[in-house]
Amino acid sequence: MKLSARNVIAGKVVAVTKGVTTAHVKIEIASGRLITSSITNEAVDDLDLKVGDDVSAIIKSSDVLIGKE
Template sequence: MKLSARNVIEGKVVSVTKGVTTAHVKIEIANGCLITSSITNESVDDLEIKVGDTVSAIIKSSDVIIGK
């Protein structure tokens, strides 16, 4: 798979919580550090994402906003 995104972070799926249309997929990228992605239920099914899978979190954004 080739991507233009430079921020590709590999991790392990620790939970998949489906809602009505959207699922929240939690990915552990380091000991205790999590990234949560909101994707469609259809994408979860198409990619066959399940707990324990190794996946890549691909982050592509033109802005990074910081608040304090």
């Protein structure tokens, strides 16, 4: 499936932390460069997400802010 989201960034899962309903997943997209994702526990189970998995971080352009010094 091709996605409308402009940002599909390949990486590897380095941490999965589940709460009661919500999980946080850390994805390494380059050496030492992490993206954190907050998703449902249900999604973690459904995708069987675990450390070492090859995944993509997917971000809609309208969810990207810009900061400038």
